[in-house]
Amino acid sequence: MSSIRDRLTSSPEPEDSAPGFAEHDTRSAGGSGAAESEPVAVSHHGANDDTKLAELAVSGLFLLAAVGAVGFIATYVAWPFKYGESGYQYYTPLLGITMTLALVGVGAGAVLWAKTLMVDEETVQERHHLNSDPEDRAGAAAVLKQGAEESGLMKHPILRRSFLLSQAALAILPIPLLFGLGHFQHKERALAKTGWKKGSRLLDELGRPVKIGDLDVGGVKSVFPDVPGGRRMADSAALLIRMRPDQLKTTKNRENWVYEGHIVYSVICTHLGCPVKLYEQQTHHLFCPCHQSTFDAANGAKVLFGPAARNLPQLAITVDADGYFVARDDFYEPVGPSYWERKPSYKEPTYDGTAL
Ligand code: FES
16 A cells, blocks of 8 residues: 555546545645646745745734734733723733634634645545454463563462452442442531521621610611621521511411511522522512522512522521520521432421520
């Protein structure tokens, strides 16, 4: 079989064309003229004007790609992008423009290169059998055998056994990791617990306990559990809302979850976890600023609008002997976005009206 080089320097035979394909044009790298029917290998020596022009054009496109890539990196690293900084509004357009230059430069350069400077040749490669012949297989077996002998594995039984043991141990190494997944995990329901405990006082943002009378009707206050580090527990942030008792529609079995018009909800949106703290006093609506989920604070924080699929979890509260608000327990269900191991339903606790 002739090599590509041989074929490049010989005239193409019409019968070389593959059946069903039109005869391939063989492009002359030297341009028009004497080499119309005779393929010529690409050569810088004696290249005519067309070739030189093509070479320059392709190089220019590649250079453009390089400039675009450098510009992209420089923009990414050095251009001001923070809102309000001088020229920040050009950051994203510049990234787009420079990346476009880089990609288009490379793509267009490659296409032009192939169309103008590369030899246009069609080659058929003969297939050979994929399986190796018996001599090769016997040779490979002999090499393996020789390797095993030279490694000393056959001669030293203790080495052999310890080696096999180590390999078996390595093979089972990933298996315990599987037990960290799915139903084998979260038996302690870590995601279902927050910092709230039975009797935890409600602290405001400054760490002061909140008592009855601190909040006017229509007021709201962020509250945190009175436990060590409670104000930094992201899963425990809650909102205490006060409305007139007759405005609250307490659902069955939740009569003692509220106290004289005071009600507490988790502030973590059940959609994707943004803080839900925008309260509209007239409608009692709680808004999530991220995707506009709207909850009815007067009616168990039911979802009125938006992508959230669950009500905001409610924290059952009462007051202690000194008049401070306290939690009756932790949230009865996991706070925040739903997750795949979350049980479909949690049994709601009921409380009698006694204070803690
Ligand atoms: S995170 Fe609240 S609506 Fe999406």
